[in-house]
Amino acid sequence: GAVVSQHPSRVICKSGTSVKIECRSLDFQATTMFWYRQFPKQSLMLMATSNEGSKATYEQGVEKDKFLINHASLTLSTLTVTSAHPEDSSFYICSARGGGRNQPQHFGDGTRLSIL
Amino acid sequence: KQEVTQIPAALSVPEGENLVLNCSFTDSAIYNLQWFRQDPGKGLTSLLLIQSSQREQTSGRLNASLDKSSGRSTLYIAASQPGDSATYLCAVPPGSSNTGKLIFGQGTTLQVKP
Numbered sequence: 305g306a307v308v309s310q311h312p313s314r315v316i317c318k319s320g321t322s323v324k325i326e327c328r329s330l331d332f333q334a335t336t337m338f339w340y341r342q343f344p345k346q347s348l349m350l351m352a353t354s355n356e357g358s359k360a361t362y363e364q365g366v367e368k369d370k371f372l373i374n375h376a377s378l379t380l381s382t383l384t385v386t387s388a389h390p391e392d393s394s395f396y397i398c399s400a401r402g403g404g405r406n407q408p409q410h411f412g413d414g415t416r417l418s419i420l
Numbered sequence: 421k422q423e424v425t426q427i428p429a430a431l432s433v434p435e436g437e438n439l440v441l442n443c444s445f446t447d448s449a450i451y452n453l454q455w456f457r458q459d460p461g462k463g464l465t466s467l468l469l470i471q472s473s474q475r476e477q478t479s480g481r482l483n484a485s486l487d488k489s490s491g492r493s494t495l496y497i498a499a500s501q502p503g504d505s506a507t508y509l510c511a512v513p514p515g516s517s518n519t520g521k522l523i524f525g526q527g528t529t530l531q532v533k534p
Contacts, residue, residue: 308463347509347524348464348509350522353519399464399522409520411463411465416461
């Protein structure tokens with residue numbers, strides 16, 4: 305089945321560091337990928353839609369200058385948390401949809417970000 | 421604005437029991453509904469996807485039903501096993517089109533005791 309790979313799985317870094325997270329679709333092309341954030345014991349909240357070859361679309365309340373998204377190819381989207389602070393600590397998950405509008409979403413394994 | 425609610429928030433059952441997880445959504449004009457499984461500290465695994473024109477989908481011991489008019493879906497797990505222990509999430513696209521965005525419920529955390 306379709307596989308989405310997310311890297312790294314865990315990051316621990318100091319406040320002020322910028323962190324890049326990669327999301328790759330391994331066996332299908334994804335013109336659109338999605339980035340979600342999940343706080344402990346809460347559900348996933350959509351942060352932004354990553355569009356190949358164009359600017360990302362951010363959900364209300366998400367700072368686009370804080371969370372930089374690049375979708376340079378049909379198989380790779382990156383999320384960069386710039387100048388991360390402790391409140392940015394969370395579980396970040398990407399997803400991609402395979403070819404066709406009726407295909408299910410496939411999710412990466414997530415990245416646990418901890419800012420000290 | 422679409423809202424998704426899942427009941428119960430947590431469930432603990434002995435191995436072998438059949439169980440039902442509930443999902444409700446406020447706007448019945450959905451394109452489809454998807455059920456996911458999430459293991460602790462992991463991403464999501466897609467279990468079943470039901471199109472708006474369908475009433476149910478089955479995969480192995482799992483059966484998902486959809487009643488659009490009442491804004492409800494159920495996930496039925498037959499003969500539960502300890503390996504079924506996980507959090508189960510349902511999700512729908514916002515609005516009646518399939519942009520790929522999803523709105524998730526809070527999930528039901530299931531524990532199946534051996």
